[in-house]
Amino acid sequence: MMPGMRRRELLSLFPGLALAQKPGGGALKITGVEGIVIRTPNDGAAAETLIEMPPPGAMTGGVGLWNRLDHASPSRFKGRTQAVLVKVTASQGLTGWGECHAPAAPRVHQRVISDALAPLLVGLDARNVEPLWDRMYSSERLRGYSSGFFTEAIAGVDLALWDLLGKYTGQPVYQLLGGKYRDTIPTYIGLGGATVEKLRENAERALAEGFTTMKMGLSKGSGTRDVDRAAVAAEAIRGKGQLLVDSLGGYKLHEAMVVGRELDRMKAIGWWEDALMPEEVASYPKLADALDVAICVGETYSNRFQFRDLFAVKGAEIINPDICRAGGVSECRRIAVLADAHGVLWSPHVSTGTALYWSASVHMAVATPNCVIMEGGNLMAGPLGNALLRTPVEYTKGFARPPEGAGFGVEFDEGALKKVTAG
Numbered sequence: 001m002m003p004g005m006r007r008r009e010l011l012s013l014f015p016g017l018a019l020a021q022k023p024g025g026g027a028l029k030i031t032g033v034e035g036i037v038i039r040t041p042n043d044g045a046a047a048e049t050l051i052e053m054p055p056p057g058a059m060t061g062g063v064g065l066w067n068r069l070d071h072a073s074p075s076r077f078k079g080r081t082q083a084v085l086v087k088v089t090a091s092q093g094l095t096g097w098g099e100c101h102a103p104a105a106p107r108v109h110q111r112v113i114s115d116a117l118a119p120l121l122v123g124l125d126a127r128n129v130e131p132l133w134d135r136m137y138s139s140e141r142l143r144g145y146s147s148g149f150f151t152e153a154i155a156g157v158d159l160a161l162w163d164l165l166g167k168y169t170g171q172p173v174y175q176l177l178g179g180k181y182r183d184t185i186p187t188y189i190g191l192g193g194a195t196v197e198k199l200r201e202n203a204e205r206a207l208a209e210g211f212t213t214m215k216m217g218l219s220k221g222s223g224t225r226d227v228d229r230a231a232v233a234a235e236a237i238r239g240k241g242q243l244l245v246d247s248l249g250g251y252k253l254h255e256a257m258v259v260g261r262e263l264d265r266m267k268a269i270g271w272w273e274d275a276l277m278p279e280e281v282a283s284y285p286k287l288a289d290a291l292d293v294a295i296c297v298g299e300t301y302s303n304r305f306q307f308r309d310l311f312a313v314k315g316a317e318i319i320n321p322d323i324c325r326a327g328g329v330s331e332c333r334r335i336a337v338l339a340d341a342h343g344v345l346w347s348p349h350v351s352t353g354t355a356l357y358w359s360a361s362v363h364m365a366v367a368t369p370n371c372v373i374m375e376g377g378n379l380m381a382g383p384l385g386n387a388l389l390r391t392p393v394e395y396t397k398g399f400a401r402p403p404e405g406a407g408f409g410v411e412f413d414e415g416a417l418k419k420v421t422a423g
Helices: 007-013 015-021 106-121 129-138 149-169 196-209 227-237 253-266 284-290 304-312 328-341 355-366 414-420
Strands: 030-040 081-090 095-100 213-217 242-246 269-273 295-297
Touching: 030 106, 030 149, 030 414, 081 106, 081 149, 095 106, 095 149, 095 355, 106 129, 106 149, 129 149, 129 328, 149 328, 149 355, 196 213, 196 227, 213 227, 227 242, 227 253, 253 269, 253 284, 284 295, 304 328, 328 355
Parallel strands: 213 242, 242 269, 269 295
Antiparallel strands: 030 081, 081 095
16 A cells, blocks of 8 residues: 555445455355246246247158258257346345346256255355366266257356455456456457348448458258358358358268368358268368368267367367356466467357356357457357446447456346346
8 A cells, every 4th residue: 555545535446346355255155046937928938839840750841862861950949039147146235147048948057056956065265266166067967968958058157256256355357267358359240141142242231331251151961052152152251351151960971071162162261160960070180181161060069078089089170169058267377378278269159048147158158369359259149248237348340349347347227127027
């Protein structure tokens, strides 16, 4: 303290220090862990009526051998967006918020949190974020639970604990992770269009708005019918940006070789995402070695051990783990470090979720040296973005900047949150 300066004057110069002192120091005892299901539009439809899939025996629709059973179409939810927010309360009046990636059956995540995870955490010190992560993961690992609903539920709790720690110390999460490598991270958006003319028009509009990178779907195992559409989009942005393509695991290796060579010729493809099914780890290195286009894998993986196996066979040049699926900040940071050690770049997967999902991903992105871009370029403009917050978060089309407040820097508006809370 400077000579003659009172403690109150010192704290006014360093508000983060003031916040850190406010709880009084010492243990931060967890008093509650709650999962909250949210949905938009929140029309009261029964959860069990929302799941839909193609009928059993549905085919891919290609010609000749390209026509086979469709195993790459996941369940959908009749136009709804769903997630689970996690609220962790602590003994000193602080609350941390997290989120589970839970587009399907979010009540499962809610029940895992209330029945399996909360009993392991209540009464313990919330500051021990990574030891608590290990406690949660170890609780079921010898029973075979290492991904899916389980790690998505852990992710939500982990994010809430990081948010809580940030509020306790008065620091943004990126600072708790060691600081920023950059102030902003580029973002990309989805690209579509019913006709090739509309596709080209949408690509040119996105460029004009500031998005130099955009992503479109590439047909799922049904031959090469969408390759021409990708070529139109690639031509529209060549020299000005890059096109990412996503096949949601739709191809077999021999099919992907054919399509991949077409992508190589376009000279504007940034990456090809999930060309093969996630189980085909042994085939990914063959594809990556044969093509010039960068192979991106990771949205479907949930822990560092899965990524370790992928890196061991050199199966991807870029990975896109989801912070709300792959164990939260604690596990995704380990994945990012492991990727960096193998010379692999990474990009946060940010598909359907809230402003918290977006903010947590930005904090992780700027705090890791090998992050190159982030999904979710328009998420904050949607019904679960700034519309849910007390104070809107600043964002620019084409770039994301981490909020500077304590924790993840977002505070939900209770009234807005109530409107999207299911049930």
